[in-house]
Amino acid sequence: MLKYYEDADVDSPFPALTKDPISRVQLVKYAGASGDFNPLHTVEEVGEEAGSGIIAHGMLIMGMASQGVTSWIERKNIESIRVRFQKMTYPGEQIHVIGKVLKKEENNLIIGEVKAVNETGEVKVSGVFEARLPSKEMEG
């Protein structure tokens, strides 16, 4: 866990978070938990009509990316996260969350990069986050 601003090194990667493969049951659970009942994520026929088959909720993948971020930096220090959904994710795929510090700015702000990729490195979700970290001397 990166706790202090002084310890943030630009370009040094955070430890990757590896998720379990996405199951259809997980998509049903996520639909219920989030309230996103777009049938594209749970109903076979709708997936076929759309031409993609069943796909995972983009927000589930963003949720995994966010889990990665808050495994690197405490939740309370995260000020923003913004992602772009790049590729569809299908049941059976396994997500790895990777990231690094992009920049250190004034007032203890760091800008980080986060990506959710599959086993072959295809980027599903990519984005940036901002976190404000305490200084070592502030803690006393």
Next chain:
Amino acid sequence: MSTVIDLIGLELAPYTYSVDQVKIKEFAEAIGDLNPIYFDEAVARQEGYDGIPIPLTFLQVIDMWGGYSFMEKCEILHLNPVKILHGEQGYKFLKPIYARDILTVTGKVADVKIKEGSTGAMNLITLEFEYQNQTGEIVAISTNVTIERH
């Protein structure tokens, strides 16, 4: 005839929803994020939170359960449900949000763009939501870009 561009500035009727501890657990578990701060208030307090905090993407729950369902949203914005994709999503956190907070959400269509892509034309519809807590503080802002293929 009205076009998709006319949606710019459209304000969505506000909604209010409480941040429920059980819902936080359900949401974190669906993602597979078992960070104890989302499950155990004592642990959260020990880690410096004033209650159980929300996961970074939890505001989606407030929007989907408290606001408009997927189909209602499609109707309001005249979107074809099988032609749309979620393009981008952002959250800015201005103040902490904890279980038991009550959030009032106001949303609007901030922008609409029509773009010619390699696979045909598409509409990019940007929604912006502002979340205010029970003491009237704005605690978060979200931005959502929906892509509608023509």
